Amino acid sequence: MSSTVPPSGLEPYDAVLLVSFGGPEGPDEVMPFLRQVTGGRGIPEERLQEVAGHYLAFGGRSPINDQCRELLAALRAELDARGLDTPLYWGNRNTAPWLGDTMAQLAADGHRRVLAVTTSAYPSYSSCRQYRENLWDAWDAVRAAGTELQVDRVRHYAQHPGFVDANTDAVRDALAKLPDEVPHLLFVTHSLPTAMAATAGPPPRSDNGSYVDWHQSVAEEIVWQLRRSTGVEHPFDLVYCSRSGPPSQPWLEPDINDRLAELAAQGVRSVVVSPIGFVSDHMEVVFDLDTEARETADELGLRMERAATAGVHPAFVSGLVELVLERAAVERSEPAAPSVIDGGSPGLLRCPADCCPNLREPARPALCQAPAAG
DSSP states (O other), X not given: OOOSSOOOSSTTOOEEXXXXXXXXXXXXXXXXXXXXXXXXXXXXXXXXXXXXXXXXTTTXXXXXXXXXXXXXXXXXXXXXXXXXXXXXXXXXXXXXXXXXXXXXXXXHTTOOEEEEEESOOSOSIIIIIHHHHHHHHHHHHHHHTTOXXXXXXXXXXXXXXXXXXXXXXXXXXXXXXSXXXXXXXXXXXXXXXXXXXXXXXXXXXXXXXXXXXXXXXXXXXXHHHHHHXXXXXXXXXXXXXXXXXOTTSOBOOOBHHHHHHHHHHTTOOEEEEEOTTOSSOOHIIIIIIIIIIHXXXXXXXOEEEEOOOSXXXXXXXXXXXXXXXXXXXXXXXXXXXXXXXXXXXXXXXXXXXXXXXXXXOXXXXXXXXXXXXX
Protein backbone atom coordinates (compact mmCIF):
# COMPACT_ATOMS: atom_id res chain seq x y z
CA MET A 1 0.00 0.00 0.00
CA SER A 2 1.38 3.40 -0.90
CA SER A 3 1.39 6.38 1.42
CA THR A 4 -1.80 8.37 1.70
CA VAL A 5 0.20 11.43 2.83
CA PRO A 6 1.29 14.03 0.25
CA PRO A 7 5.02 14.60 -0.43
CA SER A 8 6.81 16.95 1.96
CA GLY A 9 10.32 17.44 0.58
CA LEU A 10 11.94 14.49 2.35
CA GLU A 11 10.85 11.86 -0.14
CA PRO A 12 10.56 8.95 0.16
CA TYR A 13 9.88 9.65 3.84
CA ASP A 14 6.52 11.09 4.82
CA ALA A 15 7.18 11.41 8.58
CA VAL A 16 10.05 11.83 11.03
CA LEU A 17 9.94 10.02 14.38
CA LEU A 18 11.96 11.19 17.39
CA VAL A 19 12.74 8.17 19.57
CA SER A 20 13.88 8.73 23.13
CA PHE A 21 14.46 6.86 26.37
CA GLY A 22 11.62 8.36 28.37
CA GLY A 23 11.40 9.23 32.03
CA PRO A 24 8.87 9.62 34.84
CA GLU A 25 6.89 12.85 35.12
CA GLY A 26 5.65 12.34 38.68
CA PRO A 27 6.45 10.34 41.83
CA ASP A 28 3.89 7.61 41.04
CA GLU A 29 5.69 6.87 37.77
CA VAL A 30 9.19 6.41 39.21
CA MET A 31 9.16 2.74 40.26
CA PRO A 32 7.14 1.53 37.24
CA PHE A 33 9.65 3.33 35.03
CA LEU A 34 12.65 1.77 36.78
CA ARG A 35 11.11 -1.70 36.61
CA GLN A 36 10.41 -1.18 32.91
CA VAL A 37 14.02 -0.15 32.26
CA THR A 38 15.62 -2.95 34.29
CA GLY A 39 13.15 -5.77 33.55
CA GLY A 40 14.84 -9.17 33.35
CA ARG A 41 18.24 -7.96 34.54
CA GLY A 42 18.04 -9.09 38.14
CA ILE A 43 18.67 -5.66 39.63
CA PRO A 44 18.16 -5.92 43.42
CA GLU A 45 15.14 -4.11 44.87
CA GLU A 46 17.38 -2.06 47.16
CA ARG A 47 19.26 -0.71 44.14
CA LEU A 48 15.97 0.28 42.48
CA GLN A 49 14.88 2.04 45.66
CA GLU A 50 18.22 3.87 45.77
CA VAL A 51 17.86 5.10 42.21
CA ALA A 52 14.21 5.99 42.84
CA GLY A 53 15.51 8.30 45.54
CA HIS A 54 17.48 10.20 42.92
CA TYR A 55 14.30 10.92 40.99
CA LEU A 56 12.23 11.70 44.09
CA ALA A 57 14.84 14.26 45.13
CA PHE A 58 13.78 16.13 41.98
CA GLY A 59 10.07 15.78 42.62
CA GLY A 60 9.83 12.41 40.87
CA ARG A 61 10.23 14.09 37.50
CA SER A 62 12.99 13.38 35.01
CA PRO A 63 14.05 16.32 32.84
CA ILE A 64 14.24 14.20 29.71
CA ASN A 65 10.64 14.48 28.46
CA ASP A 66 10.58 18.26 28.73
CA GLN A 67 13.85 18.37 26.84
CA CYS A 68 12.39 16.14 24.14
CA ARG A 69 9.54 18.63 23.81
CA GLU A 70 12.09 21.42 23.40
CA LEU A 71 14.01 19.39 20.82
CA LEU A 72 10.82 18.65 18.88
CA ALA A 73 10.03 22.37 18.77
CA ALA A 74 13.56 23.18 17.63
CA LEU A 75 13.47 20.50 14.94
CA ARG A 76 10.08 21.76 13.75
CA ALA A 77 11.48 25.28 13.47
CA GLU A 78 14.56 24.07 11.59
CA LEU A 79 12.50 21.97 9.15
CA ASP A 80 10.14 24.88 8.55
CA ALA A 81 13.07 27.22 7.93
CA ARG A 82 14.23 24.84 5.20
CA GLY A 83 10.77 24.66 3.65
CA LEU A 84 10.11 21.10 4.84
CA ASP A 85 6.65 20.46 6.27
CA THR A 86 7.26 16.80 7.11
CA PRO A 87 5.22 15.81 10.19
CA LEU A 88 7.15 15.11 13.39
CA TYR A 89 6.18 12.44 15.90
CA TRP A 90 7.65 11.38 19.24
CA GLY A 91 7.80 8.00 20.94
CA ASN A 92 9.60 6.77 24.07
CA ARG A 93 10.98 3.35 24.87
CA ASN A 94 10.11 3.34 28.57
CA THR A 95 7.31 5.85 29.29
CA ALA A 96 4.52 7.69 27.54
CA PRO A 97 4.29 8.63 24.78
CA TRP A 98 5.01 4.95 24.18
CA LEU A 99 6.81 4.07 20.97
CA GLY A 100 4.27 1.37 20.12
CA ASP A 101 1.38 3.82 20.48
CA THR A 102 3.15 6.40 18.34
CA MET A 103 3.91 3.85 15.63
CA ALA A 104 0.25 2.84 15.58
CA GLN A 105 -0.71 6.51 15.26
CA LEU A 106 1.71 6.95 12.36
CA ALA A 107 0.02 4.09 10.56
CA ALA A 108 -3.46 5.38 11.37
CA ASP A 109 -2.50 8.81 10.02
CA GLY A 110 -1.58 7.26 6.68
CA HIS A 111 2.20 7.32 6.90
CA ARG A 112 4.09 4.48 5.22
CA ARG A 113 7.77 5.57 5.14
CA VAL A 114 9.10 6.78 8.47
CA LEU A 115 12.57 7.99 9.39
CA ALA A 116 13.61 7.61 13.03
CA VAL A 117 16.00 9.92 14.87
CA THR A 118 17.15 8.60 18.24
CA THR A 119 18.32 10.74 21.14
CA SER A 120 21.42 8.59 21.43
CA ALA A 121 24.53 9.35 19.42
CA TYR A 122 26.90 6.40 19.92
CA PRO A 123 27.09 2.74 18.86
CA SER A 124 26.59 0.14 21.59
CA TYR A 125 23.92 -2.27 22.75
CA SER A 126 22.41 0.23 25.20
CA SER A 127 22.73 3.31 23.02
CA CYS A 128 21.78 1.80 19.66
CA ARG A 129 20.63 -1.80 19.48
CA GLN A 130 18.06 -1.48 22.28
CA TYR A 131 16.48 1.40 20.37
CA ARG A 132 16.42 -0.78 17.25
CA GLU A 133 14.89 -3.68 19.15
CA ASN A 134 12.11 -1.46 20.45
CA LEU A 135 11.58 -0.05 16.96
CA TRP A 136 11.26 -3.62 15.67
CA ASP A 137 8.66 -4.41 18.33
CA ALA A 138 6.61 -1.33 17.44
CA TRP A 139 6.95 -1.96 13.71
CA ASP A 140 6.03 -5.64 14.11
CA ALA A 141 2.86 -4.76 16.02
CA VAL A 142 1.76 -2.42 13.24
CA ARG A 143 2.49 -5.09 10.64
CA ALA A 144 0.51 -7.68 12.65
CA ALA A 145 -2.41 -5.24 12.67
CA GLY A 146 -2.36 -5.23 8.86
CA THR A 147 -0.44 -2.07 7.91
CA GLU A 148 2.58 -2.15 5.62
CA LEU A 149 5.05 0.34 7.06
CA GLN A 150 8.77 0.88 6.51
CA VAL A 151 10.90 2.45 9.22
CA ASP A 152 14.53 3.47 8.80
CA ARG A 153 16.82 5.47 11.06
CA VAL A 154 19.53 8.06 10.63
CA ARG A 155 23.10 6.93 11.15
CA HIS A 156 25.09 7.24 14.35
CA TYR A 157 25.96 10.89 14.77
CA ALA A 158 28.38 11.43 17.68
CA GLN A 159 31.11 12.29 15.18
CA HIS A 160 28.93 14.65 13.16
CA PRO A 161 30.33 18.21 13.31
CA GLY A 162 27.02 19.59 14.59
CA PHE A 163 27.12 17.44 17.72
CA VAL A 164 30.83 18.05 18.29
CA ASP A 165 30.55 21.82 17.72
CA ALA A 166 27.69 22.07 20.23
CA ASN A 167 29.76 20.31 22.86
CA THR A 168 32.86 22.36 22.04
CA ASP A 169 30.91 25.59 22.51
CA ALA A 170 29.61 24.28 25.83
CA VAL A 171 33.12 23.49 27.08
CA ARG A 172 34.32 26.90 25.91
CA ASP A 173 31.52 28.58 27.88
CA ALA A 174 32.41 26.58 30.99
CA LEU A 175 36.10 27.48 30.63
CA ALA A 176 35.15 31.16 30.49
CA LYS A 177 33.99 30.85 34.10
CA LEU A 178 37.54 29.86 35.11
CA PRO A 179 39.51 32.53 33.25
CA ASP A 180 42.65 32.43 35.38
CA GLU A 181 43.20 28.68 35.26
CA VAL A 182 43.82 25.80 32.84
CA PRO A 183 41.27 23.30 34.13
CA HIS A 184 41.54 19.58 33.63
CA LEU A 185 38.76 18.44 31.28
CA LEU A 186 36.68 15.41 32.19
CA PHE A 187 34.55 14.05 29.34
CA VAL A 188 31.79 11.90 30.82
CA THR A 189 29.55 9.18 29.52
CA HIS A 190 27.42 6.36 30.91
CA SER A 191 29.44 3.36 32.02
CA LEU A 192 28.74 -0.03 30.45
CA PRO A 193 29.76 -3.61 31.25
CA THR A 194 33.14 -4.10 29.59
CA ALA A 195 31.85 -7.17 27.73
CA MET A 196 29.09 -5.04 26.19
CA ALA A 197 31.48 -2.21 25.36
CA ALA A 198 33.98 -4.55 23.67
CA THR A 199 31.33 -5.70 21.15
CA ALA A 200 29.98 -2.21 20.41
CA GLY A 201 29.92 -1.15 16.77
CA PRO A 202 31.04 -2.96 13.65
CA PRO A 203 34.68 -3.85 12.90
CA PRO A 204 37.20 -2.35 12.61
CA ARG A 205 37.30 -1.31 16.24
CA SER A 206 39.78 -1.39 19.06
CA ASP A 207 39.65 -3.97 21.84
CA ASN A 208 37.69 -1.36 23.82
CA GLY A 209 34.91 -1.29 21.21
CA SER A 210 33.46 1.56 19.16
CA TYR A 211 31.54 3.01 22.11
CA VAL A 212 34.79 3.90 23.84
CA ASP A 213 36.61 4.69 20.57
CA TRP A 214 33.97 7.22 19.50
CA HIS A 215 33.86 8.97 22.85
CA GLN A 216 37.64 9.22 22.83
CA SER A 217 37.63 10.70 19.33
CA VAL A 218 34.96 13.27 20.25
CA ALA A 219 36.96 14.30 23.33
CA GLU A 220 40.14 14.62 21.25
CA GLU A 221 38.36 16.72 18.63
CA ILE A 222 37.00 19.11 21.26
CA VAL A 223 40.45 19.50 22.84
CA TRP A 224 41.99 20.09 19.41
CA GLN A 225 39.40 22.74 18.53
CA LEU A 226 40.05 24.50 21.83
CA ARG A 227 43.80 24.42 21.23
CA ARG A 228 43.35 25.77 17.72
CA SER A 229 41.22 28.69 18.90
CA THR A 230 43.00 29.57 22.17
CA GLY A 231 46.48 28.08 21.94
CA VAL A 232 45.89 26.35 25.29
CA GLU A 233 46.48 22.61 25.66
CA HIS A 234 44.06 21.19 28.22
CA PRO A 235 44.80 17.86 29.90
CA PHE A 236 41.77 15.59 29.69
CA ASP A 237 40.33 12.17 30.47
CA LEU A 238 37.35 10.10 29.43
CA VAL A 239 35.48 9.05 32.58
CA TYR A 240 32.24 7.28 33.39
CA CYS A 241 29.14 7.61 35.57
CA SER A 242 26.01 5.68 36.51
CA ARG A 243 27.46 2.21 37.00
CA SER A 244 24.61 -0.10 38.11
CA GLY A 245 25.86 -3.68 37.79
CA PRO A 246 26.96 -6.08 40.55
CA PRO A 247 30.49 -5.56 41.93
CA SER A 248 31.59 -8.86 40.37
CA GLN A 249 30.87 -7.59 36.85
CA PRO A 250 33.58 -5.40 35.27
CA TRP A 251 32.29 -2.04 34.01
CA LEU A 252 34.05 0.78 32.19
CA GLU A 253 36.25 2.87 34.46
CA PRO A 254 37.36 5.24 35.92
CA ASP A 255 34.28 6.52 37.68
CA ILE A 256 34.21 10.32 37.65
CA ASN A 257 34.30 10.53 41.44
CA ASP A 258 37.37 8.32 41.65
CA ARG A 259 39.13 10.39 39.00
CA LEU A 260 38.27 13.62 40.81
CA ALA A 261 39.97 12.24 43.91
CA GLU A 262 43.06 11.27 41.92
CA LEU A 263 43.29 14.70 40.30
CA ALA A 264 42.96 16.48 43.63
CA ALA A 265 45.76 14.31 45.05
CA GLN A 266 47.91 15.34 42.08
CA GLY A 267 47.39 19.01 42.88
CA VAL A 268 44.80 19.84 40.21
CA ARG A 269 42.72 22.82 41.36
CA SER A 270 39.87 23.01 38.80
CA VAL A 271 37.95 20.81 36.38
CA VAL A 272 35.41 21.23 33.62
CA VAL A 273 33.01 18.32 33.31
CA SER A 274 31.61 17.76 29.82
CA PRO A 275 28.82 15.13 29.48
CA ILE A 276 29.50 14.22 25.83
CA GLY A 277 27.75 10.87 26.25
CA PHE A 278 24.34 12.53 26.62
CA VAL A 279 22.41 14.72 24.18
CA SER A 280 20.46 16.43 26.97
CA ASP A 281 20.34 16.71 30.76
CA HIS A 282 19.19 13.23 31.70
CA MET A 283 18.98 12.19 35.36
CA GLU A 284 22.52 10.84 34.99
CA VAL A 285 23.59 14.43 34.37
CA VAL A 286 21.52 16.32 36.94
CA PHE A 287 22.10 13.78 39.71
CA ASP A 288 25.32 11.88 38.98
CA LEU A 289 27.19 15.00 37.83
CA ASP A 290 25.42 18.10 39.16
CA THR A 291 24.77 16.51 42.56
CA GLU A 292 27.15 13.65 43.37
CA ALA A 293 30.21 14.71 41.39
CA ARG A 294 29.81 18.30 42.53
CA GLU A 295 29.64 17.18 46.15
CA THR A 296 32.82 15.16 45.58
CA ALA A 297 34.58 18.14 44.01
CA ASP A 298 33.51 20.41 46.86
CA GLU A 299 34.79 17.95 49.46
CA LEU A 300 38.12 17.76 47.63
CA GLY A 301 38.43 21.52 47.27
CA LEU A 302 38.21 21.37 43.48
CA ARG A 303 36.53 24.12 41.47
CA MET A 304 34.13 22.41 39.08
CA GLU A 305 32.17 23.78 36.14
CA ARG A 306 29.78 21.55 34.25
CA ALA A 307 29.48 22.15 30.50
CA ALA A 308 26.03 22.03 28.93
CA THR A 309 24.79 19.09 26.89
CA ALA A 310 24.02 19.54 23.17
CA GLY A 311 20.33 20.09 23.97
CA VAL A 312 18.87 22.46 21.40
CA HIS A 313 22.13 24.13 20.41
CA PRO A 314 21.62 25.41 16.84
CA ALA A 315 24.56 23.41 15.46
CA PHE A 316 23.15 20.19 16.93
CA VAL A 317 19.60 20.79 15.72
CA SER A 318 20.82 21.76 12.27
CA GLY A 319 23.03 18.67 12.23
CA LEU A 320 20.09 16.38 12.99
CA VAL A 321 18.13 17.84 10.09
CA GLU A 322 21.18 17.40 7.85
CA LEU A 323 21.25 13.74 8.87
CA VAL A 324 17.57 13.41 7.93
CA LEU A 325 18.22 15.03 4.55
CA GLU A 326 21.25 12.81 4.01
CA ARG A 327 19.26 9.63 4.71
CA ALA A 328 16.47 10.72 2.38
CA ALA A 329 19.01 11.39 -0.39
CA VAL A 330 20.49 7.91 0.09
CA GLU A 331 17.06 6.36 -0.31
CA ARG A 332 16.61 8.33 -3.52
CA SER A 333 19.99 6.99 -4.76
CA GLU A 334 21.39 10.52 -4.84
CA PRO A 335 24.96 11.47 -3.85
CA ALA A 336 25.14 12.08 -0.10
CA ALA A 337 28.62 12.53 1.34
CA PRO A 338 28.31 12.06 5.11
CA SER A 339 29.53 14.98 7.21
CA VAL A 340 31.97 13.81 9.88
CA ILE A 341 34.88 15.20 11.91
CA ASP A 342 38.39 14.62 10.58
CA GLY A 343 39.39 11.02 11.15
CA GLY A 344 35.92 10.11 12.36
CA SER A 345 33.50 7.45 11.20
CA PRO A 346 30.10 8.17 9.67
CA GLY A 347 28.62 5.14 11.41
CA LEU A 348 26.06 2.90 9.77
CA LEU A 349 22.76 3.53 8.04
CA ARG A 350 21.83 -0.12 8.36
CA CYS A 351 23.29 -2.26 11.11
CA PRO A 352 23.94 -5.97 10.45
CA ALA A 353 22.00 -8.45 12.54
CA ASP A 354 24.98 -9.19 14.80
CA CYS A 355 25.99 -5.55 15.40
CA CYS A 356 26.17 -4.57 19.10
CA PRO A 357 24.83 -8.03 20.07
CA ASN A 358 22.25 -8.57 22.76
CA LEU A 359 24.29 -10.75 25.11
CA ARG A 360 21.22 -11.81 27.15
CA GLU A 361 18.86 -12.50 24.21
CA PRO A 362 21.05 -13.12 21.16
CA ALA A 363 18.11 -14.06 18.92
CA ARG A 364 16.03 -10.95 19.60
CA PRO A 365 15.41 -9.09 16.30
CA ALA A 366 16.21 -5.42 15.72
CA LEU A 367 14.95 -2.81 13.26
CA CYS A 368 17.47 -3.30 10.48
CA GLN A 369 16.27 -6.90 10.07
CA ALA A 370 12.80 -5.72 9.08
CA PRO A 371 12.07 -6.34 5.37
CA ALA A 372 11.52 -3.31 3.17
CA ALA A 373 7.93 -2.48 2.40
CA GLY A 374 6.90 -3.12 -1.13
